[in-house]
Amino acid sequence: VAPSEAVYSEEEALQAAKRLGYPVMARAAFSLGGLGSGFASNETELAALAKQALAHSSQLIIDKSLKGWKEVEYEVVRDAYDNCITVCNMENLDPLGIHTGESIVVAPSQTLTNREYNMLRTTAIKVIRHFGVVGECNIQYALNPHSEEYFIIEVNARLSRSSALASKATGYPLAYVAAKLSLGIPLTDIKNSVTGVTTACFEPSLDYCVVKSPRWDLTKFTRVSKNIGSSMKSVGEVMAIGRSFEEAFQKALRMVDGAVDGFDPYQQPVQEDELVKPTDKRPFVLAAALKARYSVDALHDLTKIDKWFLSKMQRIIEFQCVLEEMSNALDAGQLLTAKQLGFSDKQIATATKSTELAVRKLRQELGITPWVKQIDTVAGEWPATTNYLYTTYNALEHDIDFPGGHIIVVGSGVYRIGSSVEFDWCAVGCLRELRNLGKSSVMINYNPETVSTDYDMCDRLYFDEISFEVVMDIYELEHSEGIILSMGGQLPNNIAMDLHRQQAKVLGTSPESIDTAENRFKFSRMLDRKGILQPRWKELTNLKSAIGFCEEVGYPCLVRPSYVLSGAAMNVAYSNQDLEAYLNAASLVSKEHPVVISKFLTEAKEIDVDAVAADGEILCMAVSEHVENAGVHSGDATLVTPPQDLNAETLDNIKRITRDLASLLDVTGPFNMQLIA
Structure with missing residues (x-):
């Protein structure tokens, strides 16, 4: 264990740090998500940290700082009869000093030598036996990148967020097994529910690579530090599966944010201080640095990220340069290589100055389509029948047959502010009802924290991206009977029109109606035609006419972009200056859709209506009233x-x-509406 001391006051903390030698890390005991923790390299920094941390907890732990070391985790399981197995080992792409919840995590670990892997595995089993843990246990290590020296940072004798990730990454049902173990059932008696043949007393082997990436929503807050560190700020996470690190890594970046095409070097400028002190936009600063010809060694010195990961990232950027030089003359070999490196059709289109649909058409003509692979926990060594699937281009055959007739339910994707477990509840309810009706179902989602991604909820689970390209690929492969979009919140709505244009059958409310409701301009025009009252409004064409409109109706005015979730970039402007700033933000959020400005009514009452309709006939509705005024x-x-x-x-x-x-x-299905009275 790293040299550390437990202290109870600011004074004791400073003395302990003197004995240990700076830099040190301070963390509050009995806290979750790294609450009240941080690094201090001198007395003044530590004094400020200690004050903060002691507000959260009576005890404070001062550790010798191991910043820049590798962070590795093991999930271990032990039964009451002393049978032990390690279920999954994971490695943080970011070095120590960044909370696991803030790190990009890769499973299985990629940069450990066989000796290091087994040394840490043996220690993990010794620890769980020493503590006498029955059930599941999570162990985090700090490993010196230049020697075999290591320290145990933390042991959680419970299921944690990493356990959810480990069980989704390996297909080994950790919570289910831990529950059986707590009843005193031995591991050898528990069936492996995935293979149905072997017992739970085996270590899963993975023939694929999993990348977990966190999602932050820091842009919603003003004056909040964008730096990430030992205290957790992320609000959700995604998990991507591929058969190469590059493929899984690019998938993960797209899953976190729909506006991103992949490992994109044009998202952020190169800033060395952001490489040393990482922010939530770190991967894109890395991409920009690699594009600006920074060497792997130079980036390793700045970020302390392992050179193996950096050289993989470099491969993506080098191939992006090849694509940009190609322009339209793509051949089959290059297109296949791009897909194997995790490039999406849209990303290839941007690089070659083409369109997503043109790339898709070319890809299908050349017969380059994704292969469907199973997560079977045994890496194909035993015959396993599992419905836990992902798509990849690094393969030669499908693992399953496609009888057709499934109905696809699209999930909500990553948790963020405004889209959370409520959509998971809707999706699970939908899957259960389809099962009751005797229909076979396919679920598409990529959030490891959800129930909808449990493989026993549906007939087939695709752990994959929710984008037009992937949903359409799965729809065509499965010869599906239709797609249900209304259960996943905003994300599926965004791709409704694209699917509709490609003749995919969308069940429920038609995509044209969804567009009329989401597109602020069409919606306001429809209300005017029907004579339903609304505040005065105008579509944004240019800044001059917008200012003219606002001065005519009088401030305050509301800026409303289309197709957004939880009021992103929606602001009330009180002056021409405000208006200009807010319009810029709004046009960035809804690039392809109109922005509408309307008069903001002060001191108005706001009412929420939730209803379900069939073919435009209301079946049931609930009215809720806001206690606060509109706004x-x-x-x-x-x-x-x-x-x-x-x-x-x-x-x-x-x-x-x-x-x-x-x-x-x-409307056929659910809808929600807000009114002001």
Whole structure:
């Protein structure tokens, strides 16, 4: 264990640091997500840290700093009869000093030697036996990159966020097995539910690579530090599966943010201080640095990321340069290489100055389509029947047959502010109902923290991207009967029109109606035609006319981009200056869709309506009233249902408007609407 001392006051902390020698790390005991922790290289920094940490906990731990070492994790399982196995080992791409929840994590580890791997595995088993843990245990190590010296940083004798990741990454059902072990059942008696043949007393072997990447929403907060470190700030995470690191890594970057095409060197400028002190945009700063001809050695010195990872990233950027020089004359070999390195059709199109659909058409003509592989926990050594699948271009055959007739349900993707477990609940409810109706179902989602990605929830689970390209590929491979988009929140809605244009059958509300509701301009125009009242509005064409409109109706005015979630870039402007800043932000968020400006009504009451309709006929509806005035986002407001402060006339009006809108948009399925009164 790293040299450390437990202290109870600021004074003791400074004395302990003197004995250990700076730099040191301070962390509060009994805390989750690295709350109140950080690094200090002198007394003043430590004094400030200690004050903060002691506010969270009575005890403070001062450690010798191991910043820049490799961080490795093992998940270990032990039964009451002393049978031990290691289920998964994971390696953080970011060096020590960045919380595991903030790091990009790779499983299985890629840069450990066989000797290091076995040394840490043996220690992990010794530790779990020494502590007498029955069930599941997570061990985190710091490993010196230049020698075989290592320290144990943390042992969690419980299921943690890493356990959820490990069980999704290996297909080994950790929580299920741990529950059986706590009842005293030996590992050798528990069936491996994936293979159905072997027992749970085996170590999974992986014939693929898994990359976990965190998602931050720091742009929503003003004056918040964008730096990431030993205290966790991420709000969600994604898991990508591929058969090469490059493929999985690029998939993961696209999953985290739909606006990103992959490992893109044009997202961020090169800034050396951001390489030394990482921010939430670190991968793109790395991409820009590699494009600017930084060497792997130079980047390793700045970031302390292992050279193996950096040289893999360099391969992606080098191939991007090849694509950019090619322009339109792509041949089959190059297109296949691009797909094997994890490039999406859209990314190839951007590099070769073509369009996504043109690349897709060429790819299909050349017969370059994805292969479907199983996660079977035994790397194909035993015959295993599993429905846990992913797509890859680094393969030669499919692992399964496609009988057709499945209905695809698209999940919500990564958790972020405004899209969380509620959509997972909707998706699971939908899958269960399909099962009751005797329909076979396919789930597409990539969030390891969800129930919808458990392989026993549906007939086939694709752990893959939710993008037009991938959903359409799976739709064509599976000869599917239709796609349900309404269960996944904003993300599936964004691809509705693209799927519709390619003749994919979307079940429920038609994509044209979805577009009329999402596209602010079309929606406002529709309300005017029907005579439903709304605040005065105007579509943004240029800044001059926008300022003219706002001065005419009088400030404050509301800037509203289309196709956004949880009010991203939606702001109330009080002056021409505000308006200009907010319009720039909004046009960045909804590049392909219109931005609308409308008069903001102060001191108005806001009402939420949730309803379900079939062919435009309302089946049931619920009305909720906001306690706060309009202007507080419904996700931040206090809601009351049934409404307490509305008169009968207003309620009748609300019902009339809801009925009108449902029939105008011909809604089939759920819909939600906000009104101001």
